[in-house]
Amino acid sequence: MDELSQINQFLDRIQKNWNRVRFALGAYLIATTLTGLILSAALFFYLEPASASYFVPVLLLLVLGRYLLPYFHSDSLKNMDRDQAALLAEKKYPNLKNALINSAQLGNLINDPARENIFSTAMIKELLARTRKQLSGLDANSVVENNQTTPARNLFLATLTVTLAATLFLPDFWHQAFLNGNRTANTSPTAIAGKDNQKQETSTPKQSYQVTDLELTLNFPSYTRLPSKAIKPSDGSVKSLPGTEVAIKGKADKNFNEATLVVNANDSFLMESKDNLSLMGSFIVREKGFYQFKLKDASGNQILLPKKYPVKLERDQNPRIVLFPANPKPVYYDSDKIQVFYEGSDDFGIKSIELVAQLGDKTTRKKIKNLKESEKDIQGKFTWNLALERLEPGQEVQYYLEIKDNDNISGPNKGQSEMIRFTVFDSQKERENLVRLQDELTEKMIALLATGLVEANILKTTTKDALYGKKLLASNVDALIEIIGLAQHIKNQAQEFGQFPQPYLTLLNNIISGLKTIRQEKIKAIDKIQGTLMKPTPVGYSMHPIEILNDRMVTHLEKDILFLIKITNRQKMDQVLDLESKLSELTEKLQEEFENIKNKNSPLNSNQLKSKLNQIQQTLKQLLDKLAQQNQSLPDEFLNSKSFKTMNLQEMMSSIEKVQELANQGKMEEAMEQLKKMAEELRNFAEQLNQTDSSTEELVDNQMMEQLDESMRELENLEKKQGKIINKTSEINQKLRKLQSKKFESLVKKFFEELKKDVESIRSILEEDKEYLNQHEAMKKTGKLLEKESALNQEIQSLGQKAIDSSLKDDLAENFAELNDRRRQLSDTLMELNSLRTQGFQEFKEKLPELQKKYDSLKELAELNDLNEFNLLFKNTYPEIFRWQGNLRKSRNLLEGIGDKMAADLRQVTRLNGEISKKLGSLKRSIEASDESLLSEEDKNKLKKLAQQEKNMRGKTEEMRKQFEEMNQRNPMLPPALAQSMQRAGRNLKQAEARLSQNQTQRGIESENKAMKSIQETRKVISELKSSGSRMSRQGKPQNQTRLGTGSRRDSRRGGAVRMQKEKVLLPSEDQYKVPSEFREEILDAMKKETPKNYEQLVNEYYRELVQ
Template identity: 20%
Template sequence: MTDNINILISDSKKRIGFFYIVKNFAKIFIVVFLSLFLNFFADIFSISSFTYRVLLWLTTAGFILFLAIKTFLRINRLKNADGQFAILLQKKNPALKDDLINAVQLKGDSGIETSQELAEKFVKQTSEKISPDLSKTVISFNSVKSVFIIFFVLFVNVALFYDSFQFNRYLLPFKRDIKILVVPGDIAITAGSNVNIYATIKTEKSTPFLFFKEKNSDWHKSKMKQISDDKYSGIIEKITDDTEYYVELLDSRSQRYKIKIVAPLTIADIQIEYFYPQNIGLQNKIVNESDIESPIGTTVKISARVNKKIKEAFLLTDTAEKIKMEIPDGEKDILTSLLVIQNQKEDWIEAESVDGDSYQPIKHKIGIIKNNPPTVEIISPAFDVMISENGILKIVYSAEDDFGIKEIEINYLTLKKKNLLKSFSKPETKIIDDYEISVSELGLKPGDIVQYQLVVADNNMLIGNSKIYTIEILSYEMEHKIIENALSDFNNELREILSRQLQSNTLLSKQDFENALKMQKNTKELTSAGIDNFQKILEKMKDDPLTTYQIYNEYKNLSETLSALEKQKMLDAINSISDKQYEQAKQKQEEITDELERLSGISENILKNQKMEDMLSTVREMSDTSANIEENLNNMKAMPNAEKMKELQKAMAQLSELTGKLAEKISQLPKETPDEFANDENVKKIDLAEMRLTADEMKWTLEVGNIDKAIELAQKLSRQISDMLNSVENAAQSVSGGKNAELEEKLNRSLSELNEIIESQKNIITDTQKTDAKRLEKILALQKELIEKLAELQKQAISELQNSKMLLEKSTATPVNIYNLYVSPEIKMNIVLREFITEKIDKSRQLLTEIINELDILHKNINIKKSAEHVLKSRATEQKILSELTNFSPEKTAIFNKEDFEGHKKLSETQKLNRQKTGELKQKLSKLADRTASIPSDAVGNISSSEKSMESGAGELSNSNIPSSLDFEKKALDDLLNGKDAMEKASSQMKQMPGAGGTMGTSGQIRMRGNGAGGHTGFRTGFVKIPSKDDYKPPKEFREEIIKSLRQKYPQKYETIIKDYFKRLIE
């Protein structure tokens, strides 16, 4: 049975040895796995090196050797460890107690002093008790579980990262198997170039680094980028010196490569020589530019300088042309080639040097200059024009062509006629010039309309046209006559409007409201129609060179005033008549009548001034014509010419015609011009007969060919006309200019007076405001006392209501819902009390009214007499509070003292004095307004309204009614300021009038004055005597001159009109 003990000990040794070997093998693999991961992570973080891998390998090998030796020694010790195993088994099996260890000792040690039989018996007994299966308890898996878990985890991770591990590199560190293929290796480049470095790694998956350095500089490190599975790239930028480089992967590196800087093949100093086609007209030229810009058909010679000896070179274009470039004789570094420009867009040079260097071509642009048609533009006047039949229109034009203008013509489309303006022997690409169109040379008459345009041509027979404009031939005198007739009709319309207004006034005075209303409406309609028609006249006047600014402006102001009268006062009159408000309607009609009478008188005076200006314009035109005749005579003396004689005869005929016009206007002087002008002594002394005799004598002298005598007579005629012109101008200036100066002076004085009145009124308002501030302060003090009193009453009212409520609460017969009627008045009464206490009365009046009504309802619903009496007392108190609050109006004696009343009287007197000044100013303005439309009726109306407000304000001040007086004072000031604005506008217009006499033609179409036919506008200063109206009498010679004029020949179109005029003069 001893075999059981031996078997048990033997099995235990085997089991422990096996587990120990397995455990240590697991540890060995753990160390190996850890070594793999340490190498792997070192590669990832780029900290791996040959030394690192060797040290790690040695460390790993040391651990493995240590574990192997330790395992061997441990297993060897197991052979003589029976006692130890017995102890171990006894610990694992406590039931054995010490029997097993004693049996093992007795069995193995015969030297124990124990009976052999007893020993054997004890061993035998122990063996029988022991089972060999106890060896399984000697060691358990738990003792090696942690080692196997670590082993399993590492094993799984190694399996997962198997493809990422480089086992040869990790396990065989002394073997270098990394292969790095580097491109481009050794190369030569030009300075400043960039070089791309490519590395192919076939055995490793880590990222390589690029190391490089220029000559005499430090190494630089750059991480390469992966561009495919095993290929990486890096770049060395802007290399300016010889450079070395290599690629390093982990602890391996490639060989060093060199980048050498060499001079590149360059092409510079490109020169372009242009040979233009002959029909273009451009001069050949040479430019130092690389881009080409020329018209089609141009031959260009391209020259370029190179820095190396050339093997071959070509000029290429985007149209697939490839032209070989040549080196001219005697040149070593110059390439040339010819190119005909067609439709190419780019060109470039490709060249190769004898050392194999190629030129990196740069593309140059080829711009085709299109041969566009030439352009021509009329700069001024760039619109349709109207001109007299003898006028000259000066046009300013510009023309432009890409390569050169050949000629410019003017084409009269209506006449189907062309005239050459300018031609060029040498090409001009751009010009600005002018040209005069003589209307008389075109044979045009008033009423004709001619279209014209400019035509420009270049050397390629391409043409360009300007915009088409028209020239309308006018007779300013005839148009001016039409305007004057229309103005005369307008005066008649004004008189008709005034007549109908007077009829409406008469009907209203009879209380005939219906017919008065019809007539007032009729008057308004007639006025509206008259204004519309007059606006058309004003538009014509703007284009009339014979209308002065002063006259136009007067009529414009008259139109605006009449329009305001029709839209405001006439409409107010209609409304008042419709409402049968007699006094108000009567007042409006009187204002309308006064204004219509004023405007009618002003309109007639303006027309008389216009007639005076017409006469002045005719005399000025005669002066110009006379000067023209004298100039032509002098020219004929120097060089006789049939054409000049024709012009002279034409000018003399024109002078005769103007004399006839002047005679007609002189005959109408007393009737159609201002009295001051018609009665001027110098005007009355105008002797047309003497001028006619001088003109006839000059005509006869010319017929016999005596030029010197004719010149002498022309000079005499010029002096006569000049004297007449001075007389007429001085008389006109005295009437019109002096009148304007007088009006302006009076208006400016009135403005000064108005400013004084305004300042005085401002002072009055300031003093009144101070008085009003004292009044308000006193009223606030009185109001505060009242509120304190009302607060006490309100407390009493609340107390009475509370008493009523308390009596109800003591009664057992009181309905419950009666208390609801107390809620609302109690709340509102407390709100009123709070407002009284805070002296902020916002809702008290409204709340008190509501409280009184609610207390009435409450009183009706209370059946207890004493409680109802308290409600009535509360209501009576609330009613008293409301009454005092509503009727609060302190007596003046409570507000003002004696000194205050005296101050009010004094301030009232000041206001009356200012009113008196305002009334005097109103009278002055009324007289001025009757003489000019520049002063609008609103100005006088504002001053008049201000006067009335001042009067009312003074009355209120005398009665110490400060608030109302302040309102009247402020209204008076507003009216004064409005009147001032109107007067300043009128003054500004008057300042423009003395110097205003220019052409009115500034809207839509210009009016250009032709030589000898367009008249003048404006004034010339001088001194004349002002005759009386009775001093005027046409001289006998004048009447004889008219009779002779009837026998003269005149242009057929004017003959009937002129003879009719003359007949009316002598009838």
């Protein structure tokens, strides 16, 4: 039937595809097997007689067998009939539901009469029709997957790749394997023959032989690249590198039938003979020992000659390498790049150079260079990017360079450079040191402040002479120098970190600049007092200047101390929060691990558990140490004393040890409970820290932040107004320029005709000077000497490097002698150059093309009648002529003939430049004078209104300048650049107002743009201050906390208001920590009598409490 034939054709196509895939798979498997067997045999003979000659081939065969055997046991290589093809199609297309296999089996029975008792013909036909219909939408080519051969193909390619790699990287791989194979085949029959001949030696008398006229040829290993060495005549002794082939020729004193070379009494090698007297053979030097000759006489006796010829080994020296770090430092940042130079050498050839670094317990290697061509000497450099390594802060790193030679016989041999050590920069530690320096700075400033307070009262209540005032000022100056130096050091350190906000640096800048000004004023006062000593005191002399300076110093110090302590406390609190965050993360991770162990999701690893508990202990200890330090220098509300006692170190440590013990005993439930208690305590403590952090006084108060916001809005308004003024002025200016172009068109054209003549005259003068200098004999000689000087400098540089590179070699003295000779030649050349007296002219000659190019551009602009561009370029060009006039005039000992010529030409060029400048000035004045007449009354009125608007804006900028100055005096964290920018804006607005009033539109636009730039700069400073400055007000506004470079922000998911617990909180009363108003007076009274004990400590505590 037609349906049955179509079904059979479908199955035949599947069988055809199966056979095609089966053939490809078999081809790959056969090729892989043959390649693997050939490679294994070659490796066996190549590595013989080393022990690896068995291990490597067997390992290779095992690996291939592991992948090949499954294919031979599978059905992939078996033939397929139609029923199997149908089953395969059913597996590919499950929707057939066995219809294809049923059709394939029942279709052959349709003409069988016996099947009528079982199946009806109609039923079979219906099945065949349905099956054919289903097959019409199927693709027989997709039943057999072509990717079945992919693993076999990949295995063949891998085997082929290993074979190619062995061919490329193992020297003389196939040749050596072939030689060793032939040698093994030849030695076997020789050994058998030797055993047979031993029996005959007892029956036949032996003859005595002597070998003379020995000649040796040493064929060194290929990696040495040494030529063959012939030793003729030779005493037979061999001394060479391992792997050397020794070819031996000699003559026997009697005829012999066969000659054998015996090495170390073990290995025998058959020798060739042409006339039964001469003998030739060879062997490979592998170890120290000897060799002998064994001859076979006519009777068949084997005679081993007694003389033993020694075989000695020469050693391939280890390669050498020297390391030269370009920027050696004891400390590097983890993002730095280390550049190293190196010089390596080997007696035969270098294979590779690597950088070996010890990073803690881990050793890393970096390839620097692989040499395909075996060079004996090499120089180069390498840059190691530390950012690519996983370095920990404070980690010690050791590194060196390792060099390998190309010895493929017994090597490769290795050598290494000296080891270099450095430490990774620990930013956290350095920031802590910076906080300590800030504390020290605060203490010094408080001590000076206390002195100023005491002395202020003394100066007001008693009368002191000039000598007392001088001593007081001198002591203050010394203290200020020390404070300024420490503040400058802190600022430099903070700038190196690069993560501190601008307000922090602004505070340090204001402290330094303010105290410097006070110090200079005190020094001037000392100079004035010095002038009055030992002289009659003037009637009007008083100590008031000293009192004023002292009061100014006290005021400045009080303000600086206040904000310095605020910002230092903020840094300390940030460090505490970072440690608490780290501790919470470690605790949560440990709790998650306990949950996994409890749920049997992961096994118990006691070492890993102990390591994590140790990390928690160390972090907890650091945290409590920080809190202890904080509590020593802060009032009690920084950390509640009760909460501090609950965080007892010993109790927490014992709790952690208990968790460890319970976990080791397998009591996971109890360990979890103990860990939850510890986590709860940490959470409560985190909430207290968050409350303390939230209640910390702002570095910039709410009123000042509101003023900055208001100033920002005003600046935006000023910028909009100024933009509108610029646009209106530009419209009037464009209208005016159109009118002027019509009126002065003929005048400008005539003007540029005259300018072109002047420019052309200058160009001709400069061209004439260029030609004159090129043709002058002295200048020609100067050029040749300069070329010689340049060549000698290059040679000196090259020879200097060569002398440095040969520091470990024998030709060092020769290189230095050649270097000194070049230096003497250079000295003679320079003396000859000076004698020519043309150095100044040579410099002018070199700059002359640049001048000519500018005047060429001026000519082009003159032809285009572009007045503005011509004027701008001319302003930048003619001063250079004055400069060269001055240079040649000031130069001494110049050659007279050239000097007179150049001076006269430059004077002529200067005169022409003056004419051009006059013409430009007169034309510009004529055009500006026409502004008044060309402007309409309407435009003049507009300009007056714009001038009035500029005046109003100037008044606003003056108010803002005063406001910024006042804010800077109240808070030194605000930069003085705010007031300075507004001052520049006011000055430019004033210029714009004056120019607009005088109807000078073009110049007015220039002033307007400058004013706009100053306003924008002020806006930018305020924007940066708000974004990277201190914390914003919390009254309905988001927080923008400055972490002052101490770490990441705190995770709001742990502790804080998000997980606030209910507990009793003791709120302090209003006057609980209020400093008594009489405290300052009590200090002053006490100072009058006697300095109290622990004076400085009490004053420090007072001012720390004062700012809280």
